[in-house]
Amino acid sequence: MSIELSFRRWRAARPGACQRALWIDQALALDSSAPWRALEGEQRFDVCVVGGGFTGLWTAHRLRDLDPALRIALVEADDCGTGASGRNSGGMSHWWSKLPALLQLLGPEDAKRVLLASIALIEDIEAFLGANGIECEFRRVPSVWSATATAQVGAWNGMFRAAQTLGLAPPYRALAADELRAMFGRGPYYAGVVEERATRVQPALLARGLRRAALERDVQVFEHSPVSRIRGEPGRLVVHAGSGRIVADKVVLAANAWMAHLPEFRSSVVVVSSDIVITDPIPELLDRLGMRQRPGGVNSRQMLNYGGLTPDGRVYLGRGGGTLAFAARIGPAFDCSPRQAAEVMEDFRFLFPELREVPLARAWAGPVERSTTGLPWFGRLRADARVHYAMGYSGHGVAASALGGRILASLVLERSDEWTSLAECFQRARRGRYPPEPLRYLGGRMVRAAVARKELAEREGRRPARLDKALARLAPATITDSRRHAP
Ligand SMILES: Cc1cc2nc3c(=O)[nH]c(=O)nc-3n(C[C@H](O)[C@H](O)[C@H](O)COP(=O)(O)OP(=O)(O)OC[C@H]3O[C@@H](n4cnc5c(N)ncnc54)[C@H](O)[C@@H]3O)c2cc1C
Structure with missing residues (x-):
């Protein structure tokens, strides 16, 4: 079967109107590798x-590992690493928090297999970074999964129960009240579990490092070359990008939220912004307040807060569940939304009462494609098996995209190995569909407003309205949400 895939017209982030993620500016300033070049004319590649x-960069690397002679092109609309990969919070985590969902959707054996793969992967990444000299502030630091309202207390119990069922010991330890106070001072922390050696990175440095290494490994990288359409013809696929085109045998779709509108994905993901605010470096103030060692992590809201401290003493906080995209259209609010930023700033003042007077230096946003289960999946398009994809990381893709790279490389090369067998697990875990537009957008706005009202009531110690609680249950699963796995 042959296909014609149309991408939305590329909309570059407008400098001035919104701020770019600080990490991206830092990484581009340090990047001394080859400058970008656009695609021109017609060029022939295998993949x-x-x-x-x-996802795209890891896939290129793993393809290169498996086949040194393969002709690989990578086409990017902007600069590599300026999508979600350069804007995120840098939490490189395994899937312990998803264990209840994995167990329910896959059964004990495969749930365990996927979990262990997600843990092993982090060492796999660390080894790759070492071997390729990629400096990205990769660090193992304590991270706390907390309850910042009494209603969130015990959000992690499902994970502990699932682990017990499988005879596994999670790397989390419950924090006693005095430990919580010592860690979070006057912050509203009611309970929490700590992982002592969680992994964090500066994400844009990682993405740019992967790009530099890809160039050194003879991957042909074309930037500022947005793909407008892909046409399947007998014996070849034609990728139209910028003013050029690539003819290839196989294609890997790794455009994340920007391809959520394609027919194969549109009923399985919604695109929602995640928004971050950050201070200037304030190391002396943090020292004075005894906050320099404050661990980062996540709370257990549905509109999840995440964040931490950077090595140079900035404090940042993010929140998921921001702007909802109509029909997966990624508008300017997915680069920076003053409205969402103001709400996240309020969260910041609430969670860091000691820093109430500290001005926030910058705010930005990025798109997250949330699947119905909170799990990604990887595969070949039903409409044309020469086209492969990763989709649905649901805000949990920093480590998982490296797994995606392994899986996609094996699928492209038609191998039958541990990675393709994991791909089958993820396909099996797919459940549910979102309603079509405009119902999805209108319903999504209603659900989001209900979640916001419910969480405000919980924060203020009031009882949420019953209707709000019922509507909030319809929201898609978050990273730390082990209660619901499909709408
Ligand atoms: C604010 C925020 C915080 C997050 N925090 C975390 C976290 O702490 N931990 C975690 O695990 N995950 C987190 N995530 C999710 C994580 O960032 C993503 O899951 C991951 O980066 C996905 O990588 P990707 O390569 O698939 O997508 P992306 O990095 O989005 O890459 C897709 C690329 O495709 C390009 N593209 C789009 N359209 C076209 C086109 N037509 N032609 C060519 N190229 C195109 C884009 O420019 C982009 O560079 C967060 C996400 C956001 C937005």
Whole structure:
């Protein structure tokens, strides 16, 4: 079967109107590798990867590992690493928090297999970074999964129960009240579990490092070359990008939220912004307040807060569940939304009462494609099996995209190995559909407003309205939400 895939017209982030993620500016300033070049004319490759974020770059590397002679092109609309990969919070985590969902959707054996793969992967990444000299502030630091309202207390119990069922010991330890106070001072922390050696990175440095290493490994990287359409013809796929085109045998779609409108994905993901605010470096103040060692982490809201401290003493906080995209259209609010930023600033003042007077230096946003289960999936398009994809990381893709790279490389090369067998697990875990537009957008706005009212009531110690609680249950699963796995 042959296909014609149309991408939305590329909309570059407008400098001035919104701020770019600080990490991206830092990484581009330090990057001394080859400057970008656009695609021109017609070029022939074995594989063409669309999208230069973590998924696309890891896939190119793993293809190169498996086949040193393969002709690989990677085509990116902007600069590599300027999508979600350069804007995120840098939490490189395994899937312990998803264990209840994995157990319910896959059964004990495969749930365990996927979980263990997600843990092993982090060492796999660390080894790759070492071997390729990629400096990205990779660090193992304590991270706390907390309850910042009494209603969130015990959000992690499902994970502990699932682990017990499987005879596994999670790397989390419950925090006693005095430990919580010592860690979070006057912050509203009611309970929490700590992982002592969680992994964090500066994400844009990682993405740019992967790009530099890809160039050194003879991957042909074309940037500022947005793909407008892909046409399947007998014996070849034609990728139209910028003013050129690539003819390839296989294509990998790694454009993340920017391809959520394609027919194969549109009923399985919604695109929602995640928004971050950050201070200037304030190391002396943090020292004075005894906050320099404050661990980062996440709370257990549905509109999840995440964040931490940077090595140079900035404090940042993010929140998921921001702007909802109508029909997966990624507008300017997905680069920076003053409205969402103001709400996240309020969260910041609430969670860091000691820093109430500290001005926030910058705010930005990025798109997250949330699947119905909170789990990604990887595969070949039903409409044309020469086209492969990763989709649905649901805000949990920093490490998972490296797994995506392994899986996609094996699928493209038609191998039958541990990675393709994991791909089958993820396909099996797919459940549910979102309603079509405009119902999805209108319903989504209603659900989001209900979640916001419910969480405000919980924060203020009031009882949420019953209707709000019922509507909030319809929201898609978050990273830390082990209660609901499908709408
Ligand atoms: C604010 C925020 C915070 C997050 N925090 C975390 C976290 O702490 N931990 C975690 O695990 N995950 C987190 N995530 C999710 C994580 O960032 C993503 O899951 C991951 O980066 C996905 O990588 P990707 O390569 O698939 O997508 P992306 O990095 O989005 O890459 C897709 C690329 O495709 C390009 N593209 C789009 N359209 C076209 C086109 N037509 N032609 C060519 N190229 C195109 C884009 O420019 C982009 O570079 C967060 C996400 C956001 C937005």
